[in-house]
Amino acid sequence: MNASVAGRGIALSVAASSLFALFAAYTRLLSPLGGVDIFAWRIVWTVPGALLLVAWRLRLPQLVDLLMQARRAPKLILKLVTCAALMGSQLLLFMWAPLHGHMLEVSLGYFLLPLAMVLVGRFYYREQLAPLQWLAVACAALGVAHELHATHAFSWPTLVVALGYPPYFVVRRTIPFDSLVTFAAEVLLLLPAAIWIIATSTGAHAAFQLPLLGALLLPGLGALSTIALACYLKASHLMPL
Numbered sequence: 001m002n003a004s005v006a007g008r009g010i011a012l013s014v015a016a017s018s019l020f021a022l023f024a025a026y027t028r029l030l031s032p033l034g035g036v037d038i039f040a041w042r043i044v045w046t047v048p049g050a051l052l053l054v055a056w057r058l059r060l061p062q063l064v065d066l067l068m069q070a071r072r073a074p075k076l077i078l079k080l081v082t083c084a085a086l087m088g089s090q091l092l093l094f095m096w097a098p099l100h101g102h103m104l105e106v107s108l109g110y111f112l113l114p115l116a117m118v119l120v121g122r123f124y125y126r127e128q129l130a131p132l133q134w135l136a137v138a139c140a141a142l143g144v145a146h147e148l149h150a151t152h153a154f155s156w157p158t159l160v161v162a163l164g165y166p167p168y169f170v171v172r173r174t175i176p177f178d179s180l181v182t183f184a185a186e187v188l189l190l191l192p193a194a195i196w197i198i199a200t201s202t203g204a205h206a207a208f209q210l211p212l213l214g215a216l217l218l219p220g221l222g223a224l225s226t227i228a229l230a231c232y233l234k235a236s237h238l239m240p241l
Contacts, residue, residue: 009238012231017110019228024098026224029217035096036197037204038221042095043088043187043194045222046229050184053230062181070185079171083182084189086168091225093160104153109161111144120166179234 030038054063070077097106118137121127129137148154175182198204207214 009235012235012238016228016232016235019224019231020094020110022224023094023228024103026221027095027098030213030221032203032206033213034201034203035099036092037201037206038099039088039092039095040194040197040201040204041207041218042091042221042225043190044198045219046187046225047191047222049222049226050180050187050230053180053226054184057180059178059181062178063184066175066177066181066185067188076175079175080182080185080189082171083168083175084186086164086171087186088190088193090161090164090168093157097157102155102157104151105155105157106161108144108147108151108153109158111147112158112162113165115141115144116162116166117169120170124170180230183229 027035027038033041054060066080070080093106097103115137118129122129172179172182177185207218
């Protein structure tokens with residue numbers, strides 16, 4: 001892989017991780033919404049952001065083409081639904097964890113995720129690692145092992161993150177469309193579920209009663225989510241697994 005392309009991927013990955021780090025603090029500004037309510041509103045406000053990004057990058061025709069092809073190809077719609085479900089479960093966990101005292105376990109899952117991705121790249125895609133890359137992997141593994149020993153915070157949210165994302169990226173790479181276009185299709189597929197949650201949850205209705213929450217904080221959550229996920233998905237496309 002071209003070094004400049006890999007460098008762009010690393011830069012986008014760092015940017016995405018930095019933005020994701022803000023979510024734990026941001027969710028605490030969204031009281032009295034619960035984790036599921038925040039997830040639903042996040043999807044609702046991510047959809048327009050994703051569509052604006054697609055339009056800005058002149059990829060609306062690609063999005064329409066993807067949706068039209070999905071209507072005619074059961075395998076493609078199954079892949080999209082699978083990706084949407086896997087991504088939705090991660091977004092829901094990420095919104096739920098800070099409000100229920102599980103953010104440390106989720107963070108450890110993100111520490112383990114690169115190691116899981118290396119294993120997928122090595123044994124599923126048969127990618128070769130140079131000796132220095134293996135040394136970097138060993139150092140990362142030692143660091144994660146130290147954190148696990150020091151915090152004793154390993155639990156099911158850790159596994160959901162570490163083992164849930166690799167299948168998403170494996171399936172995602174089989175969809176022959178731009179990562180941003182596919183991301184927009186995924187959030188569109190999640191939109192009906194988000195609307196149903198808002199319609200049936202009394203907690204989610206707080207957004208209609210608190211002007212600052214509904215008019216500023218929730219749209220800001222959608223913007224932050226769109227930019228962070230777009231960076232993360234583009235990085236996954238530019239970097240080898």
